[in-house]
Amino acid sequence: MSNQFNPRDITWLSFNERVLQEAMDEEVPLHLRIRFLGIFSNNLDEFFRVRVAGLKRAMDFKDKFITESFYQPPTKILQNINDIVIQQQQNFDKTWKKIQVDMADHHIFIRNAKNLSKNHQEFVTKYFDEMVESNVIPILLNENSPMPYLRDKSLYMGIAMRKKKFQYESKFAIIEVPSKILGRFVSLPDEDNITHNVMLLEDVIAFNLPHIFSYFGYDEFQAHCFKVTKDAEFDLDNDIKTTLAEKIEKGIKSRRKGKPTRFVFDKEMDKALLEFLIRKLNLSKKDSIIPGGKIHNFRHFMDFPDVFETDLKPVERTSFDHPECVGKRITDVIQKSDILLNFPYHHFTPVIDLLREAAMDPEVKSIQITAYRLASNSKVINALINAVRNGKDVTVMLELRARFDEESNLRWKEILEQEGVKVLVGIPNKKVHAKLCVIKKRSQNKTLQYGFVSTGNFNEKTARIYGDHLLMTSDRAIMADINKIFMVLRKPKEDITTALKSCKNLLVCPTSMREKIIHHIDKEIEEAKAGRKTLIIIKSNSLSDRILISKLYEAATAGVVVKLIIRGIYCAVNQKDFKEKLMAISIVDEYLEHARVMYFYNKGSEDTYISSADWMTRNLDYRIEAAAKITQKNLKKEIKDILEIQLNDNVKGRILDKKLSNFYVKSGDKKIRSQIETYHYLREKAKV
CATH class of the missing domain: 3.30.1840.10 (Polyphosphate kinase middle domain)
Structure with missing residues (x-):
């Protein structure tokens, strides 16, 4: 063993x-x-x-x-x-x-x-x-x-x-x-x-x-x-x-x-x-x-x-505005195209602005959002309270069992309920860790829905030091699945399996995410056996789930190229019979690498997901989690580019080997420190 x-x-x-x-x-x-x-x-x-x-x-x-x-x-x-x-x-x-x-x-x-x-x-x-x-x-x-x-x-x-x-x-x-x-x-x-x-x-x-x-x-x-x-x-x-x-x-x-x-x-x-x-x-x-x-x-x-x-002190790398969000109503922008915010490089402000716009928009009828760890003086909560005062129906799924934030979340529960917010407190024996928001508005006899899915908490304080991705979107399929998840959260005593399995676009725990991940890995294994190009890139805080680790072993044995960026817990071990050696690194630097990303080459279609779930049994089987597929071509490229920058980090990257020796990556003549390179990459995109 x-x-x-x-x-x-x-x-x-x-x-x-x-x-x-x-x-x-x-x-x-x-x-x-x-x-x-x-x-x-x-x-x-x-x-x-x-x-x-x-x-x-x-x-x-x-x-x-x-x-x-x-x-x-x-x-x-x-x-x-x-x-x-x-x-x-x-x-x-x-x-x-x-x-x-x-x-x-x-x-x-x-x-x-x-x-x-x-x-x-x-x-x-x-x-x-x-x-x-x-x-x-x-x-x-x-x-x-x-x-x-x-x-x-x-x-x-x-x-x-x-x-x-x-x-x-x-x-x-x-x-x-x-x-x-x-x-x-x-x-x-x-x-x-x-x-x-x-x-x-x-x-x-x-x-x-x-x-x-x-x-x-x-x-x-x-x-x-x-x-x-x-x-x-x-x-x-x-x-x-x-x-x-x-x-x-x-x-x-x-x-x-x-x-x-x-x-x-x-x-x-x-x-x-x-x-x-x-x-x-x-x-x-x-x-x-x-x-x-x-x-x-x-x-x-x-x-x-x-x-x-x-x-x-180091040269200050302050957060900057996402170019699509400057001088515009965020609501209007995401009706036309998705926006990917990359924290802490981008400001968290568009998230707050979107909620504030919804609070003031007479056509908005409801806001539903999950909350796990909130800032001590949360602007997110302030915007939601403002929405209630403006007559909106606001529902907050507040996870009271967020470890070491229990007292804080109990306090927020009391504040929200006093203001008239409907507070949901989760499902027995399953923490709600998904990062979701859906806003509904009625305009010209049509119902419009938009919101966001994130890899990290809706917390403006930690967004300044945690590396995360947040997708702002009006994609109907994603919004439909978020609504299904909230329906389950509203009736936690009913069987959740059937309801969550009806989600067609989001990968959801504890029902479909593990199954879909295995499906994607199997497809890469088939391609490797046929001698065609394969690639799996997984970025996660932790990798400890035995079933998925074994599946990655199977993929590497078949010759699938597997590249892993795991910040913390890493239970995998390279085996001698791997046809393609697992590449695994950890990046520890000024910002906390918190994002979870899954990339599968899939015959060139490059299926890419951002997720709230680590590859741990507790997340996959005992929590409500969600992963959103990135479909917009420019955003898929952006995430892939950032992953490639991180995989090439030879300054703050450490090799994850069997002996847990934490040797630094030594490769190439040029020094690549991924957090600085990512900053410059996104800064240049902001200038275009």
Whole structure:
């Protein structure tokens, strides 16, 4: 089994290593290197909250299905994970030390409690008194009392206190760092107009420990940070009297009490305090107890203060207008021809404009749209609320089970329903991940329909940093299928299979997408056996579905040319009997490669789809997903051109091989960095 597939979780760690490579790369601008360390840390937190938690749950089962689901026994994978994570943590710490040296070369310093000037000491004391002290709650620890509740995602300081006269007597305490309230970083006053000094909030607290604990008379303090990562899964109860929203709320509360899956601590922590914490948290050798550097919850460094000089930043590549959308009503444009928006290169504005136009158009009768992850101050939602206030019938399929966005989506549900929007909350046991919108208007006794299909969320914030495709269209066949999907979503208790199978143009999960993908691969296999030209190009965030991987193996064995661009999880392994070697790369760069695209040569007809679904079993069999076929010749060429640019990336492309070695692609004399080349390609098209 292990010779045919790489374990999903190990390949995910390999992806996160590619993120760490970006932080290690000295050619990457300094502020982006820091940001990549933050992304690496945030990714790892979620990995332990979800995947490691799932593996630990699976250890309780001996069923063969569990082993097949993970490709290896969970115990073996967990041990492998622990070894890899410890090694990555060491590389992380080395990288952070090197970055700090590079920051110092540019007069940027992170100060701590021991290296403050007199002026900075006065500032920190005053800042603590005015801003911090009221948010600090010290908790004294003792052997006979239960361990206080520790929150996931929070950062804690473990404090060992002593009196110089009684060195062998220690008192322990913990303090939760109030970074959620105050932010993690404190900018210290400039003293020479050259140097930028930044202090972490925990160091502000550490500097003031004698004041905090003055009542006890301690005169020696050791303070080191730690954090606990907890199981983020929650089970929804089967009480039919309870709504899904109520079950989600209950699940969020239960998540806060999840079992620890990882304990990360400063390796310089007082040994007696460390032993105390491990014992009181009921951690054992099977748990991930990971020594690290001084700083934890590094995800906050994604928002490190902007103290960098202009020459340390890359040449700005700002988003630009799609040429077909400049100075025109988007509604009129897409009645004549489809538009393909490529984010983050194109502005997200046309999507908002289309919804705003619909809200104000007296002929528009209804808007139906799916929502998975929304911006915190969503312009999409604002446009939909405006539509309701203008008398439109608005339906939003709001996926309440979008992981880690549950609370946010519950809040949006309340806001939308208060405004009169009809909110759908999905189908039991199936997340709605499709990215769809259909707008209906009645004009001159005719019903017109138009809207959009996307590979990514309708989120104007992430559209600035995620690479995605969005098709704006009035294609009748596509709109008809979107309507069918919404009919299913409106009546989730009825049999969905028959209704979704009636979709003729969209490839839909969980009914037809897998079947149609296999059909396309089979056609390429037939062509290869006949000695004719073949080509399959798949771009996806993840490739882990065993059936489709095996089908790609079959295609490569038959001689089909298969090229893959997989950002993250990649479970395929090249086999010796492949007639045509699988070409597989991963691109990790400034933007998150999020688009899903399928291309099949098909005797020259070049069938091309954009999709919301990754090639994972969960997406194909347990979610509502949709893929739209691109039929307009110029748009098909545009997507193919972008795919070719990405396949030729020899700067940020990494080879996906059996050993997960993450070697960079080395080919050709000319350097091709696909995100920059794609920007220039689309910029030139915008000028035509």
